[in-house]
Amino acid sequence: DQQVKQNSPSLSVQEGRISILNCDYTNSMFDYFLWYKKYPAEGPTFLISISSIKDKNEDGRFTVFLNKSAKHLSLHIVPSQPGDSAVYFCAASVSGSARQLTFGSGTQLTVLP
Amino acid sequence: DSGVTQTPKHLITATGQRVTLRCSPRSGDLSVYWYQQSLDQGLQFLIQYYNGEERAKGNILERFSAQQFPDLHSELNLSSLELGDSALYFCASQPTRSNTGELFFGEGSRLTVL
Numbered sequence: 001d002q003q004v005k006q007n008s009p010s011l012s013v014q015e016g017r018i019s020i021l022n023c024d025y026t027n028s029m030f031d032y033f034l035w036y037k038k039y040p041a042e043g044p045t046f047l048i049s050i051s052s053i054k055d056k057n058e059d060g061r062f063t064v065f066l067n068k069s070a071k072h073l074s075l076h077i078v079p080s081q082p083g084d085s086a087v088y089f090c091a092a093s094v095s096g097s098a099r100q101l102t103f104g105s106g107t108q109l110t111v112l113p
Numbered sequence: 114d115s116g117v118t119q120t121p122k123h124l125i126t127a128t129g130q131r132v133t134l135r136c137s138p139r140s141g142d143l144s145v146y147w148y149q150q151s152l153d154q155g156l157q158f159l160i161q162y163y164n165g166e167e168r169a170k171g172n173i174l175e176r177f178s179a180q181q182f183p184d185l186h187s188e189l190n191l192s193s194l195e196l197g198d199s200a201l202y203f204c205a206s207q208p209t210r211s212n213t214g215e216l217f218f219g220e221g222s223r224l225t226v227l
Binding site: 103 | 146157219220
């Protein structure tokens with residue numbers, strides 16, 4: 001049972017335009033959501049996060065939106081840059097003593113110059 | 114640099130063999146997680162240790178085992194290897210007072226089973 005789903009394996013966007021990466025989840029107990037970025041031959045690195053008590057969090061060019069009723073979150077990158085080309089993983093966690101992350105399968109973003 | 118160190122970076126071995134992957138967490142982090150990423154797959158949680166004790170188990174095969182030592186480094190042991198075990202294995206550590214679950218990942222160990 002995949003509790004965190006990223007239904008788009010890949011996305012191509014023109015440089016300067018907006019990239020929108022989507023993520024759906026099924027477990028209503030998730031209360032914290034994170035986005036990780038991964039370049040080839042490197043480990044995933046933390047990008048941005050959002051608590052379930054918020055519906056938006058912004059950090060520079062990156063904004064994450066959370067729609068709890070739809071169990072959906074999205075990552076907006078604007079403007080997109082070629083250096084943003086990477087695999088983006090959505091992850092979620094439940095509060096508790098072992099706050100482990102459940103990851104989606106990732107979306108390969110390619111930003112075309 | 115995340116501060117998490119994994120060795121070896123690459124490993125090629127044959128079916129039926131056994132390998133050990135090693136991880137040193139960030140200084141001060143007590144939690145170590147192991148994840149597996151197979152080709153075109155997401156990150157599958159294998160197992161978590163906290164201060165030397167197993168805290169949570171995910172989709173870890175019985176042929177795999179792990180431990181965390183008193184100096185907090187961790188080892189993932191993979192035995193009776195099969196072709197399907199070829200994957201990237203990531204170790205991650207978590208800040209002790211994390212309220213979010215944020216993890217810091219190493220660069221991974223790429224295992225190829227021939």
